[in-house]
Amino acid sequence: MMNFGQRLSALRKEKGYTQKSFAQELGVTERSIRAYENGTRHPDFNGLLALADYFNVSLDYLVGRSDHREVIR
Numbered sequence: 705m706m707n708f709g710q711r712l713s714a715l716r717k718e719k720g721y722t723q724k725s726f727a728q729e730l731g732v733t734e735r736s737i738r739a740y741e742n743g744t745r746h747p748d749f750n751g752l753l754a755l756a757d758y759f760n761v762s763l764d765y766l767v768g769r770s771d772h773r774e775v776i777r
Contacts, residue, residue, distance in 0.1 A: 707768045709743040715759045715766075716741075730758075 706714065716726045716737075723741070727734040739745035747755065756763045756775075764770035 705768050705771060707743065708746065708766065709741045711766055711768050712737075712755065713741045715761070719759075730754075 716723070719726075721729065723737045724734045727737045730737075736745065740747060746752075752763060752766065756766045759766070760775060761773045762770065762775050765773045
């Protein structure tokens with residue numbers, strides 16, 4: 705199973721974003737995206753929720769605890 709950084713990178717690439725363009729889309733620095741994907745930093749809880757909502761995936765999927773993308777509401 706993928707970890708958070710690998711999952712974020714894969715989701716970003718599916719949308720066709722570079723790290724730079726994705727950072728601009730989210731209003732964060734490119735350095736932050738790089739650190740998230742490299743596993744040297746992690747977003748806070750609200751940031752994780754925002755990313756899961758942005759990609760329309762479950763939080764468990766985003767952080768690598770599940771391979772099921774579906775959001776259960």
